[in-house]
Amino acid sequence: MAVSLKVNGAVRSVPAEPDTPLLYVLRNDLELNGAKFGCGLAQCGSCTVLVDGKAVRSCVTEIGSLAGAEITTLEGLGTLDTLHPLQRAFIGEQAAQCGYCINGMIMSAKALLDRNPKPTESDVRQALAANLCRCGTHNRIVRAVMRAANEMGRT
Ligand code: FES
């Protein structure tokens, strides 16, 4: 059967059963590979996307639960020519090593900055606490989010 999803502002129809995890559809059907498969068990955060502005784990989100929802993926934040301030800041701070966790870090940070544009460092650490980074770049990631928040506050 086909399921209709609104992803990055466009309605997409995908040939999948309603209990299919959103992550599979994004990567396998829609060629949106920003979200990563890490644990598949809602434990690591590498698959994070926004659903109606909230950070959710797409590996355990069934597409049948998303009727009418606005789904935003990393690809929906900026373009190669016009990066989102978070994307710019992560590059500026060289906040990635292997990069596997970075999708989840940026999407969780986006959800945070949308609800709290002037976070403290403690707010950032708390918002990202459940996103795992096996490379240990947490301090650079926190600096990147603070840098983006400062930049967005100026514009
Ligand atoms: S892959 Fe979804 S939380 Fe780890």
Ligand code: FES
């Ligand atoms: S940069 Fe490698 S898991 Fe975070």
